[in-house]
Amino acid sequence: MELTAEQRKEEQKRRRFIANAWMLMEKTGQAPAPSKDYCQLLVTTEGVIWRWWKISLRRSAVVYPGEWAIAREDVEDDERLMGEIERTFGPDVKDQVIHLCNRSNDFLSKLPQKLLVKIASYLSLEDVIAMAHCSKAFRRCCLTDCLWRNIFLQHHKHISPEIEQLAAEHTWRKIFFTDKLRLQMLMSRQRTQMKLQSNENEIQNKQIVPVNGNEEVSVAEP
Numbered sequence: 001m002e003l004t005a006e007q008r009k010e011e012q013k014r015r016r017f018i019a020n021a022w023m024l025m026e027k028t029g030q031a032p033a034p035s036k037d038y039c040q041l042l043v044t045t046e047g048v049i050w051r052w053w054k055i056s057l058r059r060s061a062v063v064y065p066g067e068w069a070i071a072r073e074d075v076e077d078d079e080r081l082m083g084e085i086e087r088t089f090g091p092d093v094k095d096q097v098i099h100l101c102n103r104s105n106d107f108l109s110k111l112p113q114k115l116l117v118k119i120a121s122y123l124s125l126e127d128v129i130a131m132a133h134c135s136k137a138f139r140r141c142c143l144t145d146c147l148w149r150n151i152f153l154q155h156h157k158h159i160s161p162e163i164e165q166l167a168a169e170h171t172w173r174k175i176f177f178t179d180k181l182r183l184q185m186l187m188s189r190q191r192t193q194m195k196l197q198s199n200e201n202e203i204q205n206k207q208i209v210p211v212n213g214n215e216e217v218s219v220a221e222p
Helices: 005-019 079-089 091-101 113-120 125-131 136-142 145-156 161-170 172-177 180-207
Strands: 023-030 038-044 047-053 066-071 208-211 215-218
Touching: 005 038, 005 047, 005 066, 023 079, 023 091, 038 079, 038 091, 047 079, 047 091, 066 079, 079 091, 113 136, 113 145, 125 136, 125 145, 145 161, 145 172, 161 172, 161 180
Parallel strands: none
Antiparallel strands: 023 038, 038 047, 047 066, 208 215
16 A cells, blocks of 8 residues: 555654664674575664665665564564564564563663672662662672672772681671671681691691602601
8 A cells, every 4th residue: 555645754753753762772683594684673762673685696686675663562563573573583582672662671680790790889888788679680799799899999998818818718798897806806816827727737847758769757746
């Protein structure tokens, strides 16, 4: 059915409105064999733009690119669009497009753990504790040693080797919330243990003395 000039104008206006909205996702790729068509998927806050470029091996063939613009509320019911997305990019991408158009996708929870820790490092201590109560993913992020090491650095500016070793034994979160007196006691205890271990190693080394190259004899302690 041929569109009137007014209808074409409205359609172009609708397409521009969808395409110029806030971008949520973009994917490009080639359709599966035997097709060689090149496709582009754009998901915005207002809908989906699907573009394709037909690739023909015949020199005489004149093929023009095509475009569909589907409003957000109509995307899931458009079987033609859903079929093309699944055929080209797979069912996982199709499900993601549906979630984005239904505005039910949790973007933050899907971020890599390293990026979540980086974001949480800029929050105040109260906000980090509040963030841990939002979801399981955020709780795992807020309990990571890497995050609490960054928080410890923000409050103390310097980390000594003794503190590093204590954190390896007790976690950075526990070290951060330990008061200074308690922390000094832990460091003193650690130094004593290291000294005792060093003395034991020296005694063990002195108990065995090499004789005539290969033979070893034990030396009694004085």
